[in-house]
Every structure is written in C-alpha cells, then in structure tokens.
Amino acid sequence: MFMQSPAACPTTVACLLLFSLVGAGCSAPTASRPSALANTAVPADLAQGRAYFLRECGQCHRIFQPEERTPEGWRPILARKAARVSLTKAQYEKLRAYVLAASKAAQPPP
C-alpha cells in the first residue's frame, strides 16, 4: 500500500490547480513561436493542405503545430509520415506545403 490517508481536500486542490492553469494559459503570449503565417489568416492556396493536416495528423497523436519546428525540422518527419496517412501523393504534397509555409521561421545565423 502506497498511501493510507486521502488528501484533506482534493477537490479544492484540484480546483485551484485547474484555475491556475487556466489563468496561466490566458496570460500566455499566443505568438511566442514566430512563423511566416503567425497571426494571419492562412492563404487560400494552403487551406486545403491545412484541412488534410488537421484531419490526418491528429489521428494518431496530438497535433504538433507547424510553428513548433523549422522547415529543416519538419522535412524528415514529413518524409517519414507520408506512408501513414490516408492521402494520395498529390494531397500529401498540399499538406506538406502548408506545414513548411507555416513552420517556425529559420533562426538567423549567430
């Protein structure tokens, strides 16, 4: 047996934690990860690729936002995942174009 006594007031603790997380999230900057498409509507020619991205990439794991990685970071992942999605090659090219266009801007050289 790992523990013998229940928490004194678990509901209160959990509520405080929940509201703290909500508060922290609301105050967090939403544009902390720069992207070529940050805070702009996605152009029409990339919208179909985004639709594929949201439908397919969220099937097996949380959706990693394009701005979480640079184009260099995305390229090997996109190459690996091509066989795992229910998309034709032409459809996958649109997904790929969207991810690369919305990816994190490459860091300037030091």
Added chain:
Amino acid sequence: MKKSIHTKALAVVLTMMASISTPAFAATDPDRITELERKMTLLLETLQQKQASIDTLTRQVAALNNQNAGPQTAAAQPPQEEKIKAMVEAVVKEHEAASPLSKVSFGGYGEIHANFTEGSVDGKSKDQIDIHRLVAMVGYEFADWIKFQSEIELEHAFVDDGTKGEFELEQAYVDFLLNDRANIRVGRVLTPMGLTNQHHEPTTFYSVERSNFDKYIIPTTWWSDGIGLFGNLASNLSYEAYLVGGLDGSKFTSDGIRNGRIKDVPSLNDMAVTMRLDYYPFMESAATWGQNFRLGVSLYHGGFNNGVEGNDPGKGGDLTIYSGDFSARLGDLDLKGVVAFEEIDGAQNLSASKVAEELYGYSIEAGYHLMPAAWKSGKLANSDLVPFVRYDKYDTQHQMPTGVAAASGKDRHDWTMGLAFYPVPNLVLKADYQVLEADGATDPDNAFNLGMGWQF
C-alpha cells in the same frame, strides 16, 4: 563612368588642337603647309594614343563590373557540394522506390504503468507494474489511392487462460481514396466516438491511465467491423460514417456497455451506424487559437441482439449514444472536453444485470506546456513538460427501467492531476494522483500512478 572618360578625352584633344594651331597661321605658305602636315601627323598619333588609353580604361571598367557581379552569380548557382548531394538523394530515392519495402509502413506504441493504491484486498496490496500495451502498426500502399492500415495489440504482456492478457486486432482496414469529399473505408475501424477512442496512443493524453469516462461511458478501445465513408465536406469540416456490426447487449452490466464489445467475429444480426463530424468554426481567423479550436459531435445507433459467429443471444433492443467534444489551445494551455449521453431501449430485458436505460458522463482536462524555452537545448531541444488536471463524471445507472433498483456506487467522479514530461515528442514519462469518489457508496481507493509511453 564610360561617359565621363570620353568627355575628358575629347576635352584633352580640343585643348591640344587649340594650343598647336595658333602659331601655324603665322608662318609662310610652304612652310605653313609642311608645319601643318607635321602637326596633323602629331595630332593623329596623339589621338591614337588617347584612343588606346580609352580602350584600356574601358576594359578595366568592364573587369571591375564583372568582379562586383561575381559573388551574386556564384550564389545563384548551387555549389558543387550541393549538386553532388542532390544527385545522391535522387539515386537513393530511385532505389527506395524500386524496393518492395517502399510500399510498407511500420509503426507502433506501448505503455508501461506502475499503479499504487491506498487500499488492499484481504490485507494484500494491489500495487502492480503492468506492461499494459505493446502495439505494432503495419500498413501497405497497394496504389497511390488504395492503402491498408492495421493495429495489432498485446495487452498485459501474457495471454493464457485465467490471465487478463489479450492479443487482439484493433484496426485492419483498406482505404479507397477517391476525392476530397468521399473516400471508402472497409474493415475494422475505431468507432469514431468521443475524444480518446480514436486517439488513444499514450503520447496523446497526459494521465497514466486513460480516463474512467473513456472506460465506462465510451468503452475505449472500441472497434467496429464494417464499411463507411470519410472525407472533408469543407476545408474546416470533416466527417466519418460507417455501417458496422453491433454490440452484444446480453453482456451489458451495471457498469455500462463495455462488456458488450464483440472482439472476434461479430454477428451482423443487428447492425449499427456510427458517425462523427469535426468542425473548426474559426479556421479562417488570423488568431492561432481560433485556427486550432475544434468542435466534434458523434453518434452511434444500432441494435444489440448480436453474438459471436451469428450465435445471437436473443435479447434485443437499441443503443443510441450522443456525444460532443472539443479541443483548444490558448497559447501554451491545452483544453479539451467530452460529454456523452446513452439511451438503451430494451434495458428492461436486461434487468437481471441492472442495465440502465440512460447513462451519461463527461470529462474535462486542462494542461499547460510549462517547459521554459531556456531549457530547450541540447538533448532536450524538443522536450515538453505538462502539468495537468482532469475531472471525470460518469454515471452508469443514471436512469433505471421501471421497477429495477440502481446498483450503488455507480455515480462516480474523479479528479486526476499530475505531470507529463516529454524528453522527445514521441516518448512520455508520467506521474499522477487520482482521487476517486462514488456517490452513495464507499469511495474507491485513491491511486498514485507512474507510467512511460511511446509511439513511433
């Protein structure tokens, strides 16, 4: 620059002509002519010299221009090293495309749990370590538009009579990709209900164990065998809809429909339809949170007089499940929630098992991506740290058939709070504490859980 040089040369020539012509007009005619011829010869020689100088200067200017343009031209041309790299990549791709393995995809996931509970059974600890799941996912591309996917799972490490281990096929389907709006899927699919059933890999949720909502209300993992359609009705609206074999209602209990899942050869006596829609209402928004805000609705409706290999139990009725869910990301805050309501028409026929006419539940979770950017370097460059809290409510005896008393302790609610650390995105280390409560009965034992999950 060339214009300036020509102007200067002309000025020099005119000045010389002026300086040499004035004295010549003062001489006699023969002498004057001789003198003029001499001076003209001299003038021609001088002009030729100046022309030579101009030509030299012109060539120098051209050389300087070429020098200035040189680096830009070089940048436009790929360096030799890049050319060689591109050639090697092309050869490798050609070789890979020719290999039969290029059509095969392979993946998998797994999770190991350690569960420590406060209580005991007959004085014995219930603490355990459990290799809960080990899964292989294999796919094959028959053609660009025909793809096969499968998921084969071993649960609890060992399968034998008397153990709770299972070896099972969770998914096996072929997609016929026709167009954006309508594609055909045939085989064993994950029933598209709720949040977790289709997204049950351990890296997709933060707690060690799946939520009890996903155990008792939407009985995860729940698969169905049949045929259906999927696609995008619009760029912000996708759907799935299937006609599938139904559940076995004779196995329903006071804990809900979980035991009614037919895992091997389901009967098609009472078939069911199941479908879901996922909608991004603010996809055209400029704000990132709006683009990622998702709403989902799902439905299941079908009969449950089904058994294995056509051996139907003879206890008929209909099951209908309505579910809604959402997910959102506000900055570094993840929010998600799901609610479901179930109606069992014919529960009266299952009164011996205290099956309810209505069940309902919901689950809501918040997680915050806490990993400071300064720590994301070196081996932890892609790491993440997520504290989370979740509340689950699940009542499997919400409304009982007339004359049937509800079993006690089936209106339950949990708080789960903990931490998920991703050293890399596809592997997670988890720790959480669960406070489990049941209305009108002794609370279940609280639990502390540790876990590790991965996916590749």
